[in-house]
Amino acid sequence: MYHWLGAHPLTQDGLEGTRFAVWAPNAKEVCVLLDRNHWKHGAFYLSSSDEGVWTGFIPEVAVGETYKYSLKTPVGNIIQKNDPYGFQCEAPPKTASIVTDLKGYEWGDADWISNRQHTDWLDAPISIYEVHLGSWKRPWDGRSYHTYDELADMLIQYVQEMGFTHVQLMPITEYPFDGSWGYQATGYFAPTARYGTPHDFMGFVDKLHQAGIGVLLDWVP
Known part of the structure; x- marks a missing residue:
């Protein structure tokens, strides 16, 4: 649609x-x-x-x-x-x-996608780290939030050190009130602009996939 x-x-x-x-x-x-x-x-x-x-x-x-x-x-x-x-x-x-154009991003996660398609997830070990991107870490330079790119780098290091296989993001679709933690969705097709653009979010997912980390999204109907 x-x-x-x-x-x-x-x-x-x-x-x-x-x-x-x-x-x-x-x-x-x-x-x-x-x-x-x-x-x-x-x-x-x-x-x-x-x-x-x-x-x-x-x-x-x-x-x-x-x-x-x-x-x-x-x-x-x-x-x-x-x-x-x-x-x-x-x-x-x-x-x-x-107005934005979703085309043009060059994905680098072909290996992850291939492995995902050939993995029996009912028989594979899974350890999920749930995280709210806005409050997980705060920048020290006066900004309210880190960018998707910065968060990807920090999460990859932490998740790998702790042995998690997947990251589960608390609601990432656009929402108006910070205190809702995203459970107040107003734009189901727009990743929140707090941390960057749709292409920046693609880069976030791409980086985690290339590091062998799956990405799950909380869905708020």
Whole structure:
């Protein structure tokens, strides 16, 4: 589903831009809010389908631009929402979604993937280290958090020293309130921006896999 819904940079009829798609079956209108329209309802309308999916292509909207959806409710109220299928969000306390391209990362974990496919995990020893990335270690340079890359290096060393086979991350999808430890998901398709970009998170997983460490994710429905 995420291949269709969300914001996807692409070329259409020779024009580079972004295709937006969101499921909002009860909305009367859906617009895309951007810096270029001063975040006002009414500039970039999306078209609805019988299934309640609103879609549209906006030329010249590039990777890195922030956006939200503006919806008119059945009673005429205008509300703003970030993209439930967005792949990247602004770091809290900001709440806008960010146009991003998930393609282009070069994975180096082919050996891990091959071994995983040929391992009987019901018969293999497993020792899992559960960790909350935001509170496990804090930087001493004034930043609130370490980056995905820094955390990968520190976790690899610790996990290998302690003999764990897997790391289980407490909720890593985007969430607004630090005190929830991630159990307040607002963006199921966006790794939290607290520690970096989606590609940075790919690098985190890739590093652990290359070190022979599996990665499990807490899922919060």
